[in-house]
Amino acid sequence: xxxxxxxxxxxxxxxxxxxxxxxxxxxxxxxxxxxxxxxxxxxxxxxxxxxxxxxxxxxxxxxxxxxxxxxxxxxxxxxxxxxxxxxxxxxxxxxxxxxxxxxxxxxxxxxxxxxxxxxxxxxxxxxxxxxxxxxxxxxxxxxxxxxxxxxxxxxxxxxxxxxxxxxxxxxxxxxxxxxxxxxxxxxxxxxxxxxxxxxxxxxxxxxxxxxxxxxxxxxxxxxxxxxxxxxxxxxxxxxxxxxxxxxxxxxxxxxxxxxxxxxxxxxxxxxxxxxxxxxxxxxxxxxxxxxxxxxxxxxxxxxxxxxxxxxxxxxxxxxxxxxxxxxxxxxxxxxxxxxxxxxxxxxxxxxxxxxxxxxxxxxxxxxxxxxxxxxxxxxxxxxxxxxxxxxxxxxxxxxxxxxxxxxxxxxxxxxxxxxxxxxxxxxxxxxxxxxxxxxxxxxxxxxxxxxxxxxxxxxxxxx
Numbered sequence: 001x002x003x004x005x006x007x008x009x010x011x012x013x014x015x016x017x018x019x020x021x022x023x024x025x026x027x028x029x030x031x032x033x034x035x036x037x038x039x040x041x042x043x044x045x046x047x048x049x050x051x052x053x054x055x056x057x058x059x060x061x062x063x064x065x066x067x068x069x070x071x072x073x074x075x076x077x078x079x080x081x082x083x084x085x086x087x088x089x090x091x092x093x094x095x096x097x098x099x100x101x102x103x104x105x106x107x108x109x110x111x112x113x114x115x116x117x118x119x120x121x122x123x124x125x126x127x128x129x130x131x132x133x134x135x136x137x138x139x140x141x142x143x144x145x146x147x148x149x150x151x152x153x154x155x156x157x158x159x160x161x162x163x164x165x166x167x168x169x170x171x172x173x174x175x176x177x178x179x180x181x182x183x184x185x186x187x188x189x190x191x192x193x194x195x196x197x198x199x200x201x202x203x204x205x206x207x208x209x210x211x212x213x214x215x216x217x218x219x220x221x222x223x224x225x226x227x228x229x230x231x232x233x234x235x236x237x238x239x240x241x242x243x244x245x246x247x248x249x250x251x252x253x254x255x256x257x258x259x260x261x262x263x264x265x266x267x268x269x270x271x272x273x274x275x276x277x278x279x280x281x282x283x284x285x286x287x288x289x290x291x292x293x294x295x296x297x298x299x300x301x302x303x304x305x306x307x308x309x310x311x312x313x314x315x316x317x318x319x320x321x322x323x324x325x326x327x328x329x330x331x332x333x334x335x336x337x338x339x340x341x342x343x344x345x346x347x348x349x350x351x352x353x354x355x356x357x358x359x360x361x362x363x364x365x366x367x368x369x370x371x372x373x374x375x376x377x378x379x380x381x382x383x384x385x386x387x388x389x390x391x392x393x394x395x396x397x398x399x400x401x402x403x404x405x406x407x408x409x410x411x412x413x414x415x416x417x418x419x420x421x422x423x424x425x426x427x428x429x430x431x432x433x434x435x436x437x438x439x440x441x442x443x444x445x446x447x448x449x450x451x452x453x454x455x456x457x458x459x460x461x462x463x
Contacts, residue, residue, distance in 0.1 A: 001375050002027055004130040005368070006120045006142075008045040010077055010357055011349025012133035013103050014364030015371065017076040019131075020112040022372035028107060031119035031139060043117070044100035045107055046077060050161045050227065051287060052279050053093040054081055054357045055409075059436070060428040062409040066358040066388040067092060068432075069439055070365060076106060077361045086281050089179040089187040095281040123149055129344045129374050131367045135360075136324030136350040143325055149341075152328050162291045163300060164317040165310065167284050170276070175309030180250035188277055189286060190251050191309040192270035201306050202241065205234040208299040211321065227355075229321065230291045245290025246272040274307050285316060293319035329353045329396040330404055336380040337367045337393065343380075346371055353396045355406040362389045381446060384438045386415055 001024070005016040008030035019026040033043030055063025070078040081092055084099040107113050121141040124130040134142060170189055177186035193201065208231065233240045242248070248270040257264040279285035293300060297318040305311050329352050332339055337352065339345045348367035349360040366389065370380035383390030391413035399407075407413070411431050421427040 001025075001129065002114075003371050003375055004029065004124055004128055005133060005371075006124075006130065007133040007135055007349070008032075008104075008107070008115075009133060009135045009349060010046045010360040011135070011364035011367070012131065013046045013107060014075060014077045014361050015131045015133055015348055015368030016107060016113055017110070018365055018368030019372045020110050021074070022369075022376075023112070024372050024375055025112045025114070027114045027116055029116045029118060029120045031117075034117050035119050035139065042100065044097075045104040047100050048094070048096045048357065050292065051093075051277075052086070052096045053088060053091045053277060054078075055091060057090055057092045059432050060425065062388060062411050063356065063358055064092075065432050065435055066362060066392075066409045068436065069387055069389050070358065070361055072436070072439060073365055073443065075361055075365055077103065077364070078358070080106070084281070086278050086283075087185060087187040088277055089184045091277075093277060093279075096279065098281065121145070124345070126342055126344060129371050131346045131348055131364075131371050132351065133348045133364060133367070134351055136326060138325045138351060146327075150327070150332055152331065161317075161320050162288050163293070163304065163315055163319045164279055164285050164287050165276070166314040166316060167278075167286050169310075169312050169314040170286065171309045171311065175276075176253040176255065178251055178253070182250075188275045188289075189309075190253070191274040191276070191307050192248070192251075192253065193246070193272040193274070193308060195271040197306075197308060198242070198246075198272040199238075201303070202234050202238065204303045204306055205231045205295075208295050208303050210294050210299075211296050227292055229293050229319075231293060231295060242272045246274055248273040251275075274310075291319065292321075294321035295319065324350065324406075326351055326353045326406055328404055330399045333397050335382045335390075335393045335397045336370050337363060338370065338380060344374065350406070353399075353404060353406050354392050355408040359392055359409055362392060365389070366393060384435075384442050386438045387435045387442075388414070389439075 003019050003024055003026045005012050005019065005026055005028045008028055012028065016026050016028040030045065054067060057067070058064045059068040067078055080099060080102050081094050084094045084102060086093050086095050108115055119139060122145045175189050175191045177188065178190055179185065179187050210231065230241070233244055251270065251273050252259045256268040259265060275289040276286040277289050279287050288304070295303065300318050301315060305313055327347060333347060333352060334340055337346045337348060339347065346367040348363035352363055354360065354363055366383065373380055383393055385391055385394045388409050392407065392409060395407055395413050411428055414431050417427070417430055421430055
């Protein structure tokens with residue numbers, strides 16, 4: 001039996017790999033580049049649209065724990081991210097071009113994977129074991145079929161991508177390199193603002209002209225709280241940006257003087273700081289952290305050049321905004337990621353209502369693994385709810401319906417610890433230790449230890 005995976009984003013790439021690694025043939029259908037999406041720029045698999053960062057690398061952070069769980073399960077997508085990592089302080093960020101190209105090559109060269117470059121306009125037949133991983137930009141013909149199948153109007157919110165500038169165009173006579181609280185290497189470029197500069201910048205954001213949404217997007221438009229456009233943050237209050245992506249805490253330029261001198265610190269510290277994160281391995285491209293935006297491109301250039309150090313910035317990509325589709329998962333899916341009405345159809349990735357790159361990969365791993373098990377006549381698996389992967393799967397299947405919104409990985413999804421630990425760092429460490437121990441026992445019980453992927457994980461930063 002040949003299985004079907006629809007969509008070659010992060011989730012679909014992982015799902016197809018897990019199926020093929022189990023020894024079963026799989027057809028991987030991807031509409032790009034035959035038909036492009038509003039946000040993608042290439043036909044490569046697992047293209048990263050919004051940011052090049054998978055989030056915190058440390059396993060006592062929610063995103064880092066999720067990454068570590070995936071490593072232990074032989075994830076191709078996370079292993080390849082490790083291999084193509086670029087400096088990003090305490091985060092796992094990748095050279096997105098090389099990263100996507102490596103994943104595309106790995107799938108296209110696999111003897112059990114057949115890649116079909118075409119648009120899938122309908123749902124597969126009921127007797128076809130398939131994984132739906134079309135992501136938040138599912139094309140309209142397939143979305144219409146999905147609405148008819150589920151009997152529910154589709155949900156959507158709006159997501160936005162940050163601009164990218166050339167590193168050589170950043171004025172390092174004003175900006176400075178540092179990581180917050182000097183953790184790790186000085187991997188970020190920081191553009192400090194005084195109070196008057198910040199207020200003028202906020203006023204320009206509020207007055208700038210936005211790109212007009214299409215008619216179908218205007219109806220019931222809402223924003224995912226974890227990925228708000230910078231202009232929306234500016235509208236929410238004078239200090240909102242300073243408590244979000246522009247917070248200055250823990251960032252100090254040695255040129256300002258001795259950070260330990262209280263008077264110097266009080267007189268010279270920045271009122272707000274814009275951070276830029278490295279996009280590529282060579283450090284030629286830099287992403288404005290947290291600057292997702294729907295401003296018109298000309299307005300972006302004008303307003304963002306008001307940031308100290310970016311007065312002559314050369315933009316290689318402007319911010320864009322697009323509609324994201326996701327399922328009302330608690331009404332439709334089991335924790336195995338199977339549709340309750342059709343167990344041979346599984347869903348994975350952001351279309352299920354998880355948020356974030358690593359969460360999409362986790363859904364792809366589970367859906368691909370369970371699709372392969374169904375084809376072999378085995379019971380599908382449910383992950384332990386004490387793991388971050390399991391907690392996300394259980395959340396999307398069991399969350400209260402009617403107000404369901406996308407959810408990123410976070411420790412609030414995990415069952416409480418037997419004893420309360422007040423110190424947050426120790427508490428998160430305890431969550432991690434329990435999760436990894438439970439996942440190890442679960443993996444050994446179910447025999448789900450996977451062979452190492454072709455792009456084997458290597459230490460972050462290894463060339």
